[in-house]
Amino acid sequence: GEDVEQSLFLSVREGDSSVINCTYTDSSSTYLYWYKQEPGAGLQLLTYIFSNMDMKQDQRLTVLLNKKDKHLSLRIADTQTGDSAIYFCAESLTGGGNKLTFGTGTQLKVEL
Amino acid sequence: DVKVTQSSRYLVKRTGEKVFLECVQDMDHENMFWYRQDPGLGLRLIYFSYDVKMKEKGDIPEGYSVSREKKERFSLILESASTNQTSMYLCASRGTGGYSPLHFGNGTRLTVT
Numbered sequence: 195g196e197d198v199e200q201s202l203f204l205s206v207r208e209g210d211s212s213v214i215n216c217t218y219t220d221s222s223s224t225y226l227y228w229y230k231q232e233p234g235a236g237l238q239l240l241t242y243i244f245s246n247m248d249m250k251q252d253q254r255l256t257v258l259l260n261k262k263d264k265h266l267s268l269r270i271a272d273t274q275t276g277d278s279a280i281y282f283c284a285e286s287l288t289g290g291g292n293k294l295t296f297g298t299g300t301q302l303k304v305e306l
Numbered sequence: 307d308v309k310v311t312q313s314s315r316y317l318v319k320r321t322g323e324k325v326f327l328e329c330v331q332d333m334d335h336e337n338m339f340w341y342r343q344d345p346g347l348g349l350r351l352i353y354f355s356y357d358v359k360m361k362e363k364g365d366i367p368e369g370y371s372v373s374r375e376k377k378e379r380f381s382l383i384l385e386s387a388s389t390n391q392t393s394m395y396l397c398a399s400r401g402t403g404g405y406s407p408l409h410f411g412n413g414t415r416l417t418v419t
Contacts, residue, residue, distance in 0.1 A: 202346060225405055236310070236396055236410035237349075244405075282348065284408075293339065293364070294400075294408055298348035 198285060198297040205303045212273045214300045216266040216283035223285040226259065227294065228268045231280040240268070240281075270302075278304045309333075312397050312411035319418050325384040327414050329397030337400040338380035339408065340364075340372065342393045349396065355380055387418045 197219045206212045218226075223245050229237040243250045243257045243266075250257045256269040266283055280301050284294040313328040331338065336357055341349040341364075351364030353372040361372050369391060373381040380399075384391055394415050398408040 198348075200348075227407060229408075229410075234412075236412045237398075237408070238410070239407045242405065242407060293351055293354055295351075296341075296349040298346060 198283060198295055200281075200283060200297040200300045202298065203301050203303070205305060206273050208273060208275060208304055208306055210273055212268075212270040212277065212302055212304075214268045214270075214281050214283075214302065216268075216297050218264050218266065218283075218285050218295075218297075220285065220287055220295075221261075221264065222287050225286040226257075226266050227284045227286070228255075228257065229282045229284060229296075231282065231299070233279075237282060273302075273304050275304045275306070278302055310397055310399055310409050310411040312395075312414050314414050315412065317414060317416045319384075319387050319416065321388060321418055323384075323387050323418075325387050325416065325418075327382040327384075327395055327397075327416070329380045329382070329411055330378050331380075331399040331409070332378065333399065333401070333409070334377065335399035335401050335409075336377070337402070338374065339398045339400070340370075340380065340382045341396045341398065342366070343396055343413070344393050352382065387416075389418050392416060392418045 227242040228240045231237045254271045258267045280299045282299045284296045310331045339354040340352045355374040371383045397411045
């Protein structure tokens with residue numbers, strides 16, 4: 195079955211790197227996504243990775259995928275106060291129709 | 307840019323009322339979704355639709371129904387609202403194709419008293 199898990203909270207100092215982790219159970223994932231939700235808003239796509247890739251870099255964001263361990267991570271370099279938000283990972287499955295399954299979300303707090 | 311619009315940001319309803327949450331997208335997407343978001347539980351899929359007049363149950367459909375009479379509009383209906391349906395409701399749409407991400411509206415915070 196589908197199950198996507200994340201830790202609930204992460205606190206970092208401004209300027210440090212943040213690493214948000216996600217584990218999933220279904221090995222038939224095709225695409226994995228990271229979304230960001232700012233207070234009072236809907237979810238906004240940050241980045242995605244295809245399941246046959248190990249890494250993807252996009253400016254300050256680095257996505258790492260360990261398919262053997264079913265582990266996905268999002269690293270934010272030089273974290274800023276504007277990065278404070280909830281971050282969700284999500285997976286799209288082969289044969290899963292067009293729906294995405296989301297993790298529980300990680301609340302990132304950036305302290306000065 | 308894809309725009310997904312939810313008709314209300316905040317709603318307060320009484321137990322037993324029939325509630326309609328409306329969602330409109332402007333990108334001609336075939337797929338539309340309703341999620342609810344609760345602290346510590348993430349997003350849970352209520353219903354989704356592949357096409358006009360088609361609907362599929364998600365993970366938590368009990369107490370909800372949906373309507374998709376036009377491609378751009380997907381409505382979520384609470385037939386008889388209950389306090390445990392107090393939540394943030396998020397509508398999303400998605401095109402076809404493996405990569406296509408979900409595009410979300412800003413959400414409707416529903417309080418049932």
